[in-house]
Amino acid sequence: MVDKEEIRRRNPIEDVVARFVTLRGSGKSLTGKCPFHDDSRASFVVWPDIGYFRCYAGSCGVEGDVFTFVELMYKVDFREACRILGGEQDARPLPKLTKRPPKVESGPMLSELGPKERQALGLAHRVYHSRLMSMRANSKPRRYLAERCLTVDDVRRFGIGYCTGKDLLPAASFAGVSIPTLQTVGLVVETPEGGWREWLAHRVILPDRDPKGVSYLMGRALSPRATLKYLGLKGVTKPIMGLDSADPKRVTVVLEGIFCAYSLRRRGLQTLAVMGTALRGARAQQLQPFGNIIFVPQNDEPDEDGVRAGDQAVDVWCQEVGKGRVVRLPESIKDVNDLDQAGGLDDWLRTWATWLYRDRS
Numbered sequence: 490m491v492d493k494e495e496i497r498r499r500n501p502i503e504d505v506v507a508r509f510v511t512l513r514g515s516g517k518s519l520t521g522k523c524p525f526h527d528d529s530r531a532s533f534v535v536w537p538d539i540g541y542f543r544c545y546a547g548s549c550g551v552e553g554d555v556f557t558f559v560e561l562m563y564k565v566d567f568r569e570a571c572r573i574l575g576g577e578q579d580a581r582p583l584p585k586l587t588k589r590p591p592k593v594e595s596g597p598m599l600s601e602l603g604p605k606e607r608q609a610l611g612l613a614h615r616v617y618h619s620r621l622m623s624m625r626a627n628s629k630p631r632r633y634l635a636e637r638c639l640t641v642d643d644v645r646r647f648g649i650g651y652c653t654g655k656d657l658l659p660a661a662s663f664a665g666v667s668i669p670t671l672q673t674v675g676l677v678v679e680t681p682e683g684g685w686r687e688w689l690a691h692r693v694i695l696p697d698r699d700p701k702g703v704s705y706l707m708g709r710a711l712s713p714r715a716t717l718k719y720l721g722l723k724g725v726t727k728p729i730m731g732l733d734s735a736d737p738k739r740v741t742v743v744l745e746g747i748f749c750a751y752s753l754r755r756r757g758l759q760t761l762a763v764m765g766t767a768l769r770g771a772r773a774q775q776l777q778p779f780g781n782i783i784f785v786p787q788n789d790e791p792d793e794d795g796v797r798a799g800d801q802a803v804d805v806w807c808q809e810v811g812k813g814r815v816v817r818l819p820e821s822i823k824d825v826n827d828l829d830q831a832g833g834l835d836d837w838l839r840t841w842a843t844w845l846y847r848d849r850s
């Protein structure tokens with residue numbers, strides 16, 4: 490059994506990344522040019538305190554921990570990444586890179602994990618969901634979801650939860666789910682004092698499902714000071730949300746964010762949310778079984794070079810997915826959930842109704 494936390498301690502993410510990328514800045518976040526795409530700006534951010542990295546370029550979007558970084562850099566699996574990082578205990582240099590780094594995220598997917606890990610994830614989901622359902626309507630998480638246009642019925646139907654950071658460990662102990670299992674699925678991390686803390690603490694929990702049950706959890710921060718607005722399970726590859734429960738024969742709308750997906754799902758549409766990860770390579774391939782797909786990119790402000798992430802995402806869509814249709818939102822609207830909040834979503838959908846609801850007739 491690999492001691493992931495020990496390897497993490499010996500390999501601070503900023504040191505490992507700095508072997509490949511010149512990082513600038515100090516304190517909470519460091520930035521540099523992304524090594525996984527042709528980056529003209531510093532789109533790549535590293536957060537030493539949580540041991541995480543992410544590329545903010547719309548066409549790339551890689552993210553993960555130190556293991557993910559090594560897996561992507563060397564195009565190796567998790568086991569080999571451990572070996573590479575384990576070899577660093579004498580501060581020997583990392584082995585020389587022989588191939589060009591790939592541009593597609595890889596890493597363990599939860600569906601490859603066994604029944605024990607499934608059970609841990611199902612338990613966490615039940616704990617987080619029942620916690621949210623027991624909270625008052627004027628509590629912060631419930632108010633946040635209402636602002637995002639979700640009713641109590643939606644919260645129940647989509648299985649949304651809230652992680653206080655205090656509920657999971659006692660529940661796991663009671664249910665006989667071990668801490669190493671919780672750690673394998675990225676639900677808990679070791680603290681510097683040798684205790685355990687919940688990885689998704691103080692976040693609204695947004696689940697993904699497949700036919701076997703809950704298959705992934707995303708955490709949305711409520712605090713504006715949070716390092717990352719969205720955080721997935723630690724060390725687990727982020728799926729395309731909705732993919733494993735989707736019917737490829739139905740009309741399917743592909744969106745960036747999960748709240749955009751909820752806005753359409755509650756209107757009876759089938760959706761997939763890519764959650765900030767570019768649709769390249771294997772991820773784009775996963776969309777091939779879908780016959781009728783529509784991509785709705787976000788509208789965002791151009792950066793200092795005049796580049797919009799939404800436009801880049803459309804280019805990637807055309808190159809990598811190469812089918813379906815792209816539908817743009819009105820210029821002044823950021824995304825579908827924004828339009829929902831502004832009260833204009835139903836009118837906008839009506840203009841696409843013959844396409845969107847063609848599987849209903």
Ligand SMILES: [Zn+2]
Binds near residue numbers: 523549
């Ligand atoms: Zn990148």
